[in-house]
Amino acid sequence: MANIRDVAKKAGVSIATVSATLNDSAVVSEKTRQRVWAAVNAVGYAPNAIARSLRLGKSRLIGVVIADIGNPFCSSIVRVVEQVAIAAGYSIIVCNTDEDEARELAVLDQLIVQHVAGIILTPVGCGGDYIGALEARNLPPTVTVDQKVPGLARDFVGVDNRAAARMLTDYLLRLGHRRIAMITGRAGTWTSEERLAAFIDALDDADARFDPSLCVPGNFRGDVAYKATIPLMARADRPTAIIGVNNVTALGALQAILDLGFRCPTDVSVAGIDDVPWGGLVRPRVTTAAQPVEEIAGVAIAWLLERIAVDAGSDTIAPRTQIFAPEMIVGGSCAPIAVPEKVADRTLTRTDATVL
Amino acid sequence: MANIRDVAKKAGVSIATVSATLNDSAVVSEKTRQRVWAAVNAVGYAPNAIARSLRLGKSRLIGVVIADIGNPFCSSIVRVVEQVAIAAGYSIIVCNTDEDEARELAVLDQLIVQHVAGIILTPVGCGGDYIGALEARNLPPTVTVDQKVPGLARDFVGVDNRAAARMLTDYLLRLGHRRIAMITGRAGTWTSEERLAAFIDALDDADARFDPSLCVPGNFRGDVAYKATIPLMARADRPTAIIGVNNVTALGALQAILDLGFRCPTDVSVAGIDDVPWGGLVRPRVTTAAQPVEEIAGVAIAWLLERIAVDAGSDTIAPRTQIFAPEMIVGGSCAPIAVPEKVADRTLTRTDATVL
DNA sequence: GCAGAAAGCTGAAACGTTTTGTGAAAGCTG
DNA sequence: CAGCTTTCACAAAACGTTTCAGCTTTCTGC
Numbered sequence: 213m214a215n216i217r218d219v220a221k222k223a224g225v226s227i228a229t230v231s232a233t234l235n236d237s238a239v240v241s242e243k244t245r246q247r248v249w250a251a252v253n254a255v256g257y258a259p260n261a262i263a264r265s266l267r268l269g270k271s272r273l274i275g276v277v278i279a280d281i282g283n284p285f286c287s288s289i290v291r292v293v294e295q296v297a298i299a300a301g302y303s304i305i306v307c308n309t310d311e312d313e314a315r316e317l318a319v320l321d322q323l324i325v326q327h328v329a330g331i332i333l334t335p336v337g338c339g340g341d342y343i344g345a346l347e348a349r350n351l352p353p354t355v356t357v358d359q360k361v362p363g364l365a366r367d368f369v370g371v372d373n374r375a376a377a378r379m380l381t382d383y384l385l386r387l388g389h390r391r392i393a394m395i396t397g398r399a400g401t402w403t404s405e406e407r408l409a410a411f412i413d414a415l416d417d418a419d420a421r422f423d424p425s426l427c428v429p430g431n432f433r434g435d436v437a438y439k440a441t442i443p444l445m446a447r448a449d450r451p452t453a454i455i456g457v458n459n460v461t462a463l464g465a466l467q468a469i470l471d472l473g474f475r476c477p478t479d480v481s482v483a484g485i486d487d488v489p490w491g492g493l494v495r496p497r498v499t500t501a502a503q504p505v506e507e508i509a510g511v512a513i514a515w516l517l518e519r520i521a522v523d524a525g526s527d528t529i530a531p532r533t534q535i536f537a538p539e540m541i542v543g544g545s546c547a548p549i550a551v552p553e554k555v556a557d558r559t560l561t562r563t564d565a566t567v568l
Numbered sequence: 569m570a571n572i573r574d575v576a577k578k579a580g581v582s583i584a585t586v587s588a589t590l591n592d593s594a595v596v597s598e599k600t601r602q603r604v605w606a607a608v609n610a611v612g613y614a615p616n617a618i619a620r621s622l623r624l625g626k627s628r629l630i631g632v633v634i635a636d637i638g639n640p641f642c643s644s645i646v647r648v649v650e651q652v653a654i655a656a657g658y659s660i661i662v663c664n665t666d667e668d669e670a671r672e673l674a675v676l677d678q679l680i681v682q683h684v685a686g687i688i689l690t691p692v693g694c695g696g697d698y699i700g701a702l703e704a705r706n707l708p709p710t711v712t713v714d715q716k717v718p719g720l721a722r723d724f725v726g727v728d729n730r731a732a733a734r735m736l737t738d739y740l741l742r743l744g745h746r747r748i749a750m751i752t753g754r755a756g757t758w759t760s761e762e763r764l765a766a767f768i769d770a771l772d773d774a775d776a777r778f779d780p781s782l783c784v785p786g787n788f789r790g791d792v793a794y795k796a797t798i799p800l801m802a803r804a805d806r807p808t809a810i811i812g813v814n815n816v817t818a819l820g821a822l823q824a825i826l827d828l829g830f831r832c833p834t835d836v837s838v839a840g841i842d843d844v845p846w847g848g849l850v851r852p853r854v855t856t857a858a859q860p861v862e863e864i865a866g867v868a869i870a871w872l873l874e875r876i877a878v879d880a881g882s883d884t885i886a887p888r889t890q891i892f893a894p895e896m897i898v899g900g901s902c903a904p905i906a907v908p909e910k911v912a913d914r915t916l917t918r919t920d921a922t923v924l
Numbered sequence: 925g926c927a928g929a930a931a932g933c934t935g936a937a938a939c940g941t942t943t944t945g946t947g948a949a950a951g952c953t954g
Numbered sequence: 955c956a957g958c959t960t961t962c963a964c965a966a967a968a969c970g971t972t973t974c975a976g977c978t979t980t981c982t983g984c
Contacts, residue, residue, distance in 0.1 A: 226964045261681040262621045263940035266969050287643040294664050306662040308650050325617040463846050490819050495851030582934045619970035
C-alpha cells in the first residue's frame with residue numbers, strides 16, 4: 213500500500229506539501245498541486261485512515277448502539293443512519309446490546325477506545341447507577357434514541373409514548389373492552405413505564421378497573437411475549453384484548469393466540485406500538501400506533517453530525533429533545549365486544565368511526 | 569484519557585514494560601506485573617485502539633458489506649456476525665450497498681483504508697470487470713456470502729439455489745400449475761441466474777412450456793416486485809402461480825395481488841425463496857424454500873476469524889465453499905389447480921402428500 | 925571465583941499522518 | 955534597487971502504541 217512518502221517522492225515534493233494539497237489545509241501553487249495529484253493517481257494512494265485518526269485524535273467512525281438488531285425498528289434506524297453517515301464520509305460501527313445493560317457499557321467502552329467521532333445510542337439501562345456509569349465514561353458526542361434516560365443530559369429523539377399507549381387503549385375502550393391486558397417491556401425503562409402509565413391512566417379515566425394481574429412483564433422481545441401470552445389466555449377470566457408494548461411483542465402475542473387455537477379478533481383483540489415491514493400482510497393486520505422511524509433516525513443522525521462538527525470548534529449545544537407523534541394504523545385485530553350496557557353500545561359506532 | 573506513558577510513570581517502569589505486561593509479549597517479574605496493573609487501574613488506562621492498529625498495521629474491526637439491510641435475511645446475518653465478532657474481541661462496521669455495484673466498491677475502499685482485519689461480503693456485482701475490480705483492490709481476508717461470484721477465489725457460504733428453485737417449481741407443477749411466472753433478481757447475479765435456471769429446468773422436465781414473457785425482471789427488492797406484479801396480473805392469460813426470487817420479492821408480489829383484489833391462493837398461488845421473521849403470521853403463509861441463515865452466517869464468520877488468525881502466520885488456506893440445503897416450508901399460498909387431464913389430477917394428491 | 929547464560933528491564937525506532945514554525949523565493953512599492 | 959510583504963515549500967515534531975536490540979543484574983555449573 214502506497215503511503216504519503218511514496219507520493220511525495222514521486223511528485224518531488226515533501227510530505228507536508230502532499231498533505232496540504234490533499235486537505236486544502238494550506239496554499240499550494242497550481243503547478244505543484246497538479247504534480248501531487250498526478251503522483252497520487254500514479255501510485256494509487258489513499259490516505260491511511262488509522263494514521264489520520266491517530267494524529268487527529270478521532271476517527272471518522274460513528275458508533276450505533278442498538279438494543280436488538282433483529283427488531284425491524286432497530287434495523288430501520290441502522291439503515292437510515294448508515295445512509296446519511298456514509299454520505300457525510302463516516303462509516304458506522306454497529307453494536308447490539310440484546311437489551312443488556314452490561315453489554316451496553318462494554319460496547320460503549322469498545323467504541324470509546326476506537327475514538328469514534330460520535331454515538332447513536334438506544335439506551336437500555338435506567339436508574340442512578342446507570343447514569344453514573346454513562347457519565348463516568350467520557351463519551352464523544354452522543355444522541356440517544358427511542359429510550360429516554362431521564363436525568364441524562366444528552367440529545368434525545370423519540371416518540372410520544374404516552375400518546376401511543378393512550379390512543380390504543382382508548383380505542384379498545386371505545387370498542388367496549390374492559391379486561392385489557394398489557395405485555396410490558398423491561399421494568400424501569402422509560403419507554404415501557406410511560407406506555408404502561410398512559411395505559412393505566414386511560415383505564416382510570418374510563419372508570420375501567422386496572423387489574424395488575426393483567427399486566428405481565430415482557431422485555432420488548434417477541435419470544436418472551438409469546439411465552440407470556442400463554443398463561444394469560446389460559447385464565448378463566450382471560451382478557452378480551454391484549455396490548456403489546458412494542459411491535460414484536462404484539463406479534464408474539466398474536467402468534468401465541470393463534471397457536472393456542474384462539475381466533476383474533478373474535479376471541480381476543482390485539483394491538484401494539486410500532487409497525488413492522490410487511491405488517492400489511494399479517495392477518496389480522498395488527499392495529500398499531502406507528503412511530504415515524506425514518507424521521508426519528510434522520511433527526512438523530514443529523515443532530516449527531518451537527519454536534520460532531522460544532523464540537524470541533526469547542527462550542528457547546530444544549531441538550532435537545534424531539535418527540536414525534538405516533539400515527540394510528542387500524543387493522544383487523546380489534547373487534548368490538550358485546551357490552552351489556554346499552555349506552556356503551558351506542559357510543560361505540562360513533563367514536564369508532566372517528567378513529568377510522 | 570490516560571496513555572501508556574502515564575501508566576509507566578505511575579508504576580515507575582518504562583512504557584515497554586507496561587506494554588509487555590498488558591500483552592504478555594515478554595517475560596515480566598511478578599512484582600513489576602502487579603505494580604503495572606495497579607497503575608493501570610489507578611489511572612483508568614485503556615489502550616488506544618487506533619495507535620495499536622497503526623503500529624500493528626491492522627485494526628480489530630470487521631467489515632460487513634450487505635446488499636440491503638432492510639431485508640431480514642441481511643439483518644440476520646449482521647446479528648449473528650456481530651455476536652460472534654464481539655465475543656472474539658472484534659467490532660463490526662456495517663455497510664449497505666443497496667444492491668449497487670459502485671457503492672459496493674466504494675464501501676470496500678473505505679474498509680480497506682480503515683485496515684479492517686477482514687470482510688464479510690454479500691457481493692452485488694458480476695462479470696469480469698467486477699472481478700477485476702475486486703482483485704485490483706487488495707482485500708484483507710474475505711468471506712463471501714449469499715451471492716457467489718464465479719471465478720473469484722474467495723471463501724463462499726450460501727444455499728443451494730438450484731435445489732431451492734427446483735423444489736418450489738416442482739411443487740407448483742405437482743399442484744397442476746403450468747403458467748408459472750417468476751420475478752427474478754438483478755440480471756447476471758449468480759443467485760438470480762441459478763434460481764431461474766433451475767426454474768426453467770423444472771418446467772422443461774415436466775414438459776411445461778417456459779414462457780419468457782412470464783419471467784419478469786426484479787432486483788431482489790419488494791417495492792420493485794410489487795410494481796412488476798401488476799402488469800403480470802393484468803394480462804388476460806395471467807399466470808396461475810408466481811415465484812419470487814427471494815423473500816421480499818414474494819411478499820411484494822403477494823401484496824400487489826391482494827391490493828389488486830385478487831385472492832391468494834384461489835386466484836393465484838405464490839411461492840418464494842427464503843423466509844421472513846414472523847412469516848408464520850402472514851396470511852396466507854407464503855410457501856417457501858428457507859435458507860438456514862444463522863448457520864450460513866455462523867460458518868462465514870467462523871471461517872473469517874480463522875483466516876484472520878492464520879493470515880497472521882502468513883500461512884494460506886485454499887478458498888472453501890459450503891452450500892447448505894434449503895428447507896421447504898409449505899404455507900397456504902399455493903393451491904392445486906383444476907387440470908383438464910385426469911392423469912395429472914390423480915398424481916396430484918399423492919405427490920403432494922409426500923411433500924407435506 | 926569465574927565465564928557464560930538467563931532473566932528482567934529499557935531506550936529508541938517505527939507505523940503514516942497533520943501541523944507548526946521557519947526560511948527561501950518571488951512580488952510589490954516607492 | 956532597497957525594503958517589505960506575500961507566496962510557497964519544507965523539516966521536524968507529535969499522536970500512542972509495539973517491538974527490537976542492548977544493557978544490567980542475577981543465576982548456574984564447574
